[in-house]
Amino acid sequence: MGARFRPGDRVRVVAARPAISVGRAHIRTPHYVRGQDGMVAEVMGPFRNPEGLATGGDGLPMQVLYRVRFPQAQLWQGYEGPAKDTLEVEIYEHWLEPIHAA
Amino acid sequence: MSENPERRGMHDMGGDPDHRWSGPVPRAEHVLAPWEKEVDAIRTLLGRKGLQTADELRLGIEKLSGEDYARLSYYERWTRSVVHTMELKGIIAPGAFAAKVAALKGQR
Amino acid sequence: MPHDGHDHDHGHDHDHAPPPDDPSFSSDQAIAARALRLLLEEAGILAPGEVARQIDRMDGIQPSMGAAVVARAWADPAFHDRLIATPVAACSELGVDLQGTHLHVVENTASVHNVIVCTLCSCYPKMLLGIPPDWYKSYEYRSRAVIEPRAVLAEFGVAVPEEIEVRVHDSTADLRYLVLPARPAGTEGWSEEKLAAIVTRDAMIGTAIPSA
Numbered sequence: 001m002g003a004r005f006r007p008g009d010r011v012r013v014v015a016a017r018p019a020i021s022v023g024r025a026h027i028r029t030p031h032y033v034r035g036q037d038g039m040v041a042e043v044m045g046p047f048r049n050p051e052g053l054a055t056g057g058d059g060l061p062m063q064v065l066y067r068v069r070f071p072q073a074q075l076w077q078g079y080e081g082p083a084k085d086t087l088e089v090e091i092y093e094h095w096l097e098p099i100h101a102a
Numbered sequence: 103m104s105e106n107p108e109r110r111g112m113h114d115m116g117g118d119p120d121h122r123w124s125g126p127v128p129r130a131e132h133v134l135a136p137w138e139k140e141v142d143a144i145r146t147l148l149g150r151k152g153l154q155t156a157d158e159l160r161l162g163i164e165k166l167s168g169e170d171y172a173r174l175s176y177y178e179r180w181t182r183s184v185v186h187t188m189e190l191k192g193i194i195a196p197g198a199f200a201a202k203v204a205a206l207k208g209q210r
Numbered sequence: 211m212p213h214d215g216h217d218h219d220h221g222h223d224h225d226h227a228p229p230p231d232d233p234s235f236s237s238d239q240a241i242a243a244r245a246l247r248l249l250l251e252e253a254g255i256l257a258p259g260e261v262a263r264q265i266d267r268m269d270g271i272q273p274s275m276g277a278a279v280v281a282r283a284w285a286d287p288a289f290h291d292r293l294i295a296t297p298v299a300a301c302s303e304l305g306v307d308l309q310g311t312h313l314h315v316v317e318n319t320a321s322v323h324n325v326i327v328c329t330l331c332s333c334y335p336k337m338l339l340g341i342p343p344d345w346y347k348s349y350e351y352r353s354r355a356v357i358e359p360r361a362v363l364a365e366f367g368v369a370v371p372e373e374i375e376v377r378v379h380d381s382t383a384d385l386r387y388l389v390l391p392a393r394p395a396g397t398e399g400w401s402e403e404k405l406a407a408i409v410t411r412d413a414m415i416g417t418a419i420p421s422a
Contacts, residue, residue, distance in 0.1 A: 069377075
């Protein structure tokens, strides 16, 4: 299946649950990155969706999984470390939307 | 159970949003007790047999009350979740687990 | 379950009774685990002895397996490149079967120090490194490693210079991470066995740095 984003793309983690997740009880997107802007570090390929797998479903359709990189200083107010420190999280495609250049 | 989309589960603790786990990382380590290895093995086998996905295990743990989540040890949480999944799937009948525990305690 | 409650039928229910000096044998936790196993055996889901064999298999998976992989990567540049590009196939060259794990290798360099955490639960490359350490599963580590990694690393005795980027990996989904530490100075000419001996479990999580 095709990946919507490529390495280097700027993406935003949606803040609320996208439609596919409504009513799903098990979410693998941590709260601390929701609504945050990051950059695609690597496209890891399609995986079954944990939101379906958690409730006895087959996890289909598959979701492309990305490693998304965030600057630590952006995630945490008062981050005590150099500006170059980063954090990467695995995020499924339905939790990401593109950021268009202003 | 009703699910509030805004609600953050207790398991979602990155960044210590509850200011509850701000102390030093505890560094004491223990060798797993035989029962802990037993739970680990049961869970691995159920996963391999397609009877409990990793996500079903996780969801079963996330459904614990905040009090239980904080109080129970790692493999006690796993035990709870495996039993929960097996009951959902009808592999363990309602009440059968408590009855088996009581029977084993009677032998103790 | 005709034998339940028979005080004199003790051996029936435990096909691999642990040694009588196991202090946890009669604990509530151990009884719950036993009850679960027996119910699954009675349901025909698990064969008698299957759990014991799986325990033995898991006991055989130790951090030394990961250390051998790291040492090979240090000693053999071509293997290093294969480990980064196709980690599962590279591990199988050393006889390590990752059993479906999607291993992802992150390399410490002169400019980046990687450290792994799973904030949502305790995801860990168990098929390569064995059972994760208690601290990795602790709520303190899971809470703090993302927001103050340098403070957490300092508790482990790791001081990362300001000019080196600390990159935290929150293992939230399908990948399992191995940190490939930098080969320390002073190890030139060492055998793979000697190299592997300095690669600790924590070094492969990112909370330790190997030294000669």
